[in-house]
Amino acid sequence: MKAFDYIPLYTYKDYKLWEGEWELIHGYPHAMSPSANRKHQFINTQLSHHIISLLKSKFTVCNDCEVYQDLDWIIDDSNVVRPDLMIVCGDFKEEFLGFPPVLIVEILSKSTSMKDRNIKYNLYQSQQVKYYVLVNPESKTCEIFELKSGEYELRTNDDFFSLHKDCKLQLDIPGFIASLNLS
Numbered sequence: 001m002k003a004f005d006y007i008p009l010y011t012y013k014d015y016k017l018w019e020g021e022w023e024l025i026h027g028y029p030h031a032m033s034p035s036a037n038r039k040h041q042f043i044n045t046q047l048s049h050h051i052i053s054l055l056k057s058k059f060t061v062c063n064d065c066e067v068y069q070d071l072d073w074i075i076d077d078s079n080v081v082r083p084d085l086m087i088v089c090g091d092f093k094e095e096f097l098g099f100p101p102v103l104i105v106e107i108l109s110k111s112t113s114m115k116d117r118n119i120k121y122n123l124y125q126s127q128q129v130k131y132y133v134l135v136n137p138e139s140k141t142c143e144i145f146e147l148k149s150g151e152y153e154l155r156t157n158d159d160f161f162s163l164h165k166d167c168k169l170q171l172d173i174p175g176f177i178a179s180l181n182l183s
Helices: 038-055 113-126 173-179
Strands: 022-025 028-031 065-069 073-076 079-081 085-089 103-107 131-136 141-148 151-154 160-164 167-170
Touching (some): 038 103, 085 160, 103 113
Antiparallel strands (some): 022 028, 073 079, 131 141, 141 151
């Protein structure tokens, strides 16, 4: 018997009963505490406000795209994640997200980096999330992955994001992150 044979698997029904902050990935619980640190929160808030202002600008026609922070995305009965930031396009009226967002941003920390770079990377890719952005607060850099032919490819030097139908967003995430005062 392997050690994993003794670890119970959980479902969304179990997840709804838990206290505290959790994610459920492949039936395994992942604690989300302690809360994100100051730099993480600052980047998330500033980037969110920046994207919202771009979506509402007269140069962008994205009437059906919204930005969400820390919202549950219920993928299926054994996968519930809470990305740091998501852009969701289309008709969304439910309490929680039940379909893939078009863009996800995860802000790396020492405690989440491996999960964000591996487990979530593969999960988001399998769920056809078009853009996956990893932000490193320590180096003030980011990696942008775009789904092409079912697999993520690292993007370089392109700040246009085709979000939905005719909605194209010009967003220089690396430049924006580099400009933030994180001291």
